[in-house]
Amino acid sequence: MSGLIVQLYPEGESSNRYEPRFRWLSPPAGLRLGETGEITLELTNWDPARRIPEDFFRGRAPLNAILEENPPARTAEGGYRYRILLIPLDHSNVRLEAFSFYSDTYTLSVPEISLRVLPAPQASAAAAADVSVMDEIYTDDVPLKHAATLPFPQEREEVFFLWQREYRQVIARVETLWDENRWAEALAEIRKSERDSPVGPSLVSIRREMEADLGLGVTEDERWQPFGFSLFSFVVACLVLVFAAAFFFSLRFHRRENIHDDGNKNVTSRRRYGFIFVIVCMFLLGIIFILPEGSAGIFAATNSVRSGRIAVLKRTQSYRVPDYKGAVNDWFNEGQPVTVGDFRGDWCFAETLDGRSGWVERESVINY
Numbered sequence: 040m041s042g043l044i045v046q047l048y049p050e051g052e053s054s055n056r057y058e059p060r061f062r063w064l065s066p067p068a069g070l071r072l073g074e075t076g077e078i079t080l081e082l083t084n085w086d087p088a089r090r091i092p093e094d095f096f097r098g099r100a101p102l103n104a105i106l107e108e109n110p111p112a113r114t115a116e117g118g119y120r121y122r123i124l125l126i127p128l129d130h131s132n133v134r135l136e137a138f139s140f141y142s143d144t145y146t147l148s149v150p151e152i153s154l155r156v157l158p159a160p161q162a163s164a165a166a167a168a169d170v171s172v173m174d175e176i177y178t179d180d181v182p183l184k185h186a187a188t189l190p191f192p193q194e195r196e197e198v199f200f201l202w203q204r205e206y207r208q209v210i211a212r213v214e215t216l217w218d219e220n221r222w223a224e225a226l227a228e229i230r231k232s233e234r235d236s237p238v239g240p241s242l243v244s245i246r247r248e249m250e251a252d253l254g255l256g257v258t259e260d261e262r263w264q265p266f267g268f269s270l271f272s273f274v275v276a277c278l279v280l281v282f283a284a285a286f287f288f289s290l291r292f293h294r295r296e297n298i299h300d301d302g303n304k305n306v307t308s309r310r311r312y313g314f315i316f317v318i319v320c321m322f323l324l325g326i327i328f329i330l331p332e333g334s335a336g337i338f339a340a341t342n343s344v345r346s347g348r349i350a351v352l353k354r355t356q357s358y359r360v361p362d363y364k365g366a367v368n369d370w371f372n373e374g375q376p377v378t379v380g381d382f383r384g385d386w387c388f389a390e391t392l393d394g395r396s397g398w399v400e401r402e403s404v405i406n407y
Contacts, residue, residue: 057086061149064120069155070104070127080121080149082111091119092142095149097363102354104133105367127156128370191217192248196241206238210245222253223353223405226374230351231407234261253374257393350379350404352389357397361386368397379404 060083070076085091091111100106105126111119127133137151191214198206209232216225229246233239243260250258354373358365361383371377377389387404390396 057084059083059085059145059147061147063150063152066152066154069157070125070133071157072127072130072159074126074159076125076127076154078123078125078152078154080123081114081118082121082147083116083118085117085119087117089143089145092140092147094364095140095142095147096123099135099138100356100367101133101135102356103127103129103131105356106135125154130156130158132156188218188220189222189252192245192252194244194248196244198238198241202238205236206241209236209238209242213245217249222249223351223374225249226253226376227351227405227407230261230376234264234407237265239263239265250374254372255374255376257391258376259392350389350406351376352399353403353405355399355403357389357395357399359397361388361398365398369395371395371399371403377404379406 062081062083064079064081066078067076082092093110094108096106096108105128107124109122109124111121113119125133132153132155134153135149135151137149139146139148141147195210196206209229213225213229213232216222216228226246226249229242229249233242233246236242239261240263247258352371352373352375355371356367357369357371359368360366371389371391375391377391380388380390382388382401383398385401386398387401388396389399389404
């Protein structure tokens, strides 16, 4: 007598029969700089009744490499293998840090892996031995806080004696950030002062030297807005103050000339000059608030500048679309000045002066 034996498992027991694990399979000896390399991650002992995890590397690409995760392929033994493509962008080791994530009823952990970066084949032995300062900064063999530092520019500009204290304070703030290897924040700080501080023009040469040390070539100077006004508005305001002072002393002079006249003539003269003074002041105020920048005056001119190039970037990659699944289309160096445009969730569109653009994470943007 034969029969079919059916074994039933209580709910949750099926998942207990499986203990899925991730492991890296025979990683290569190294990756070639600028070339696509491949590593394989294997998932074993996975419950076939569960949905296979995918896209768990999204947002976990290292700063010095481009990463692409391919869909898993099932093996003959019942496991799954993921092909991970990596393109190293500099000479420092490519390291994928360990992380954990939740999938279905399992908490899965991916182990860490670190890969050497080999010189590009066309590079000469001398070029391969020449490690730049930026490569030293981002090496995985040295923690960032102990990484090689960039010397802060020592040249100083001569400033008007009334602004010397302001100049020293700005330099001190920027140099502190720079010495802490917070280069993007240091550039944001000096660009903000270059735009808003009365010592702004004196900071241009130092800021350019800082950008050159970071490998930034095509950049633009800030539009100087002392005390928050555009330069044109600032000049017009100064002229108005000078004119108003001259007009006031002129009235005082005419009043003294008329002091020997009869009372009625003196009163008429004061009324006439007072009326002229009010009319002239209203006219000059209208010029200040209407003519600057060809729009609605001081406030609009200030806002138009702030809607332009308002940020610098931390070292980051950019995507064609605001999604980690999109293609990586460029790489922005530390401290790159950009124009920030559209915002979508945790993403914003950034564009450089030389036309490079893409979607970057908001956390990589430093507004000033």
